[in-house]
Amino acid sequence: MEVEYLRQGVPLADYQLTKADHRRQEEAVEAHEWVQRHLAKAPPWSEERWEQMRGLLGSPSPAREYQRWRLRLYCGHIVEAxxxxxxxxxxxxxxxxxxxxxxxxxxxxxVAFEPLGSLSDPPPKERQQRPGRSPHKPRVDRRSRAELAAENAALRAELEALRHQT
Incomplete structure (x- = not known):
């Protein structure tokens, strides 16, 4: 199944906040504070319970199942996710x-976004390699920030779903 990825507020640097953006930010802060208050009341989990949770979550999804995005956040910063x-x-x-x-x-x-491509695709080269120089070989034992962020987001979503089950 091929998905057509949408864009909003491009170019991101020129985006102006709307009343709806301010309202959505207020709602997100209220929801976040509500969750934090209730989590503070919850009893701490034992290491055994954390191990059970890790077992339920399983291994992270492969990078090819994620899309990279450039995001303009309410605070004005532009990040990748x-x-x-x-x-x-x-x-x-x-x-x-x-x-x-x-x-x-x-x-x-x-508040604004644009698609960048698959997480498994290498990012576009910023500059061409000069003749006679060997290309830099990335270390294979390190995961990229985007891969870690994708894994983190997937784990948080699964954890939130599990919290709603109990």
């Missing part, structure tokens, strides 16, 4: 906001 390839927009479902890695605003709603 990964979302499941099945959604035409990065702000559908439970992932309509991000914690900004630049200023720390958490949550910061997504």
């Amino acid at each position: 990964a979302r499941p390839r099945t959604a035409p927009r990065p702000d559908e479902g439970m992932c309509n906001n991000e914690a900004c890695s630049q200023c720390g605003l958490d949550p910061s709603v997504i």
